[in-house]
Amino acid sequence: MAVFACAGCGAELTAPVTEVALPPHAHREGGDRYLPPLLEPGTFAVDPEPSERPWQPWAAITPAQAAAQGVYAPVDGLWSGPGGAVLLAPGDTRGTALIPEQCDGCCASAGGPNLACERCGRTVGARIDDCYRWQAVWLYPQAVRRLPVAGPARPAGDGWSVAPTPPLDPLGGWSDRWSAAVGTALAEVLAASGGAPVAVVPGLLTETFGRTLQRLLPAGAPVRTLGLAGPGLAPEPVPDITLVPRHPWTGAAWQPAPGGAVAVPLDAGVWTYLAFPPVRPTTRLPAGEERDDPPPLRPYRLFEPDRHLLRHRLARLPAVRQPWLRAIYDRLGDRRHHRAASEGTP
Numbered sequence: 014m015a016v017f018a019c020a021g022c023g024a025e026l027t028a029p030v031t032e033v034a035l036p037p038h039a040h041r042e043g044g045d046r047y048l049p050p051l052l053e054p055g056t057f058a059v060d061p062e063p064s065e066r067p068w069q070p071w072a073a074i075t076p077a078q079a080a081a082q083g084v085y086a087p088v089d090g091l092w093s094g095p096g097g098a099v100l101l102a103p104g105d106t107r108g109t110a111l112i113p114e115q116c117d118g119c120c121a122s123a124g125g126p127n128l129a130c131e132r133c134g135r136t137v138g139a140r141i142d143d144c145y146r147w148q149a150v151w152l153y154p155q156a157v158r159r160l161p162v163a164g165p166a167r168p169a170g171d172g173w174s175v176a177p178t179p180p181l182d183p184l185g186g187w188s189d190r191w192s193a194a195v196g197t198a199l200a201e202v203l204a205a206s207g208g209a210p211v212a213v214v215p216g217l218l219t220e221t222f223g224r225t226l227q228r229l230l231p232a233g234a235p236v237r238t239l240g241l242a243g244p245g246l247a248p249e250p251v252p253d254i255t256l257v258p259r260h261p262w263t264g265a266a267w268q269p270a271p272g273g274a275v276a277v278p279l280d281a282g283v284w285t286y287l288a289f290p291p292v293r294p295t296t297r298l299p300a301g302e303e304r305d306d307p308p309p310l311r312p313y314r315l316f317e318p319d320r321h322l323l324r325h326r327l328a329r330l331p332a333v334r335q336p337w338l339r340a341i342y343d344r345l346g347d348r349r350h351h352r353a354a355s356e357g358t359p
């Protein structure tokens with residue numbers, strides 16, 4: 014458990030909070046008109062990637078410098094300041110004040126340097142409170158200090174039992190969390206495919222992973238299989254590429270990986286829904302009255318994994334240096350591909 018304090022004057026800027034893994038949707042842009050807090054109250058997550066100035070355009074970075082930062086394919090540019098920004102639910106901040114002239118969003122604040130220490134006035138972070146954005150506070154790594162406080166480091170239990178994240182939001186659209194989680198995991202599934210077609214069992218796994226794999230990999234008879242494994246789920250035969258849950262506190266992939274399989278971590282809530290889909294009640298209203306008991310909403314468009322997060326993760330896999338995977342990476346950045354994808358063209 015920790016409290017974060019102003020590096021300038023020492024004032025405490027947060028309630029006591031417990032560390033969890035950075036969720037895959039932490040950097041998802043766009044989504045629903047109204048989004049809830051990104052993190053649960055009482056928790057925080059650290060983003061290890063640099064997020065501070067100076068920003069360097071790709072043309073100014075050598076491949077060796079990029080590789081030293083864990084980037085193996087061209088990106089727009091990279092931050093070269095310190096990593097370690099701290100993500101919090103907005104309700105867990107204490108003693109901070111908004112800087113109104115820095116609130117740069119269309120409705121309120123989109124994430125500029127708009128949060129100050131109330132005591133000394135030093136800029137300490139960014140409050141995000143805008144349409145189509147997850148509610149969040151980011152504290153800048155050099156503006157705060159982490160103080161240990163008494164209390165359990167983690168909640169009770171081993172952390173593997175999590176509530177399933179439904180794939181659809183209440184209005185019937187695809188969940189933002191699913192789009193982010195599948196987009197991130199797809200990068201490693203693509204790398205593990207070796208560039209050959211992958212067989213995916215019909216159903217939700219095909220709707221979410223299978224369609225994109227079919228679109229990006231060559232046609233033909235599948236060479237490898239994709240499936241699930243994890244706590245309470247031991248598939249037989251073991252798929253060649255297994256989606257295993259990612260620990261919600263540490264971000265570590267579930268161990269042990271099934272024998273011989275490549276394990277790809279997937280957000281634990283999304284994994285739980287795929288592994289153990291909730292059973293819908295089978296009782297229905299009497300015939301003739303079913304108009305009052307409509308079937309569940311269906312999404313109005315095909316599932317689309319978050320392409321930006323997929324490319325972000327692919328750029329950080331050494332495997333992207335292989336020509337076949339680099340070609341997929343480049344194709345995902347091609348605007349014509351975006352249009353085909355959004356129109357659902359296979």
Ligand SMILES: [Zn+2]
Pocket residue numbers: 019020021022023024130131132133134135
């Ligand atoms: Zn201060």
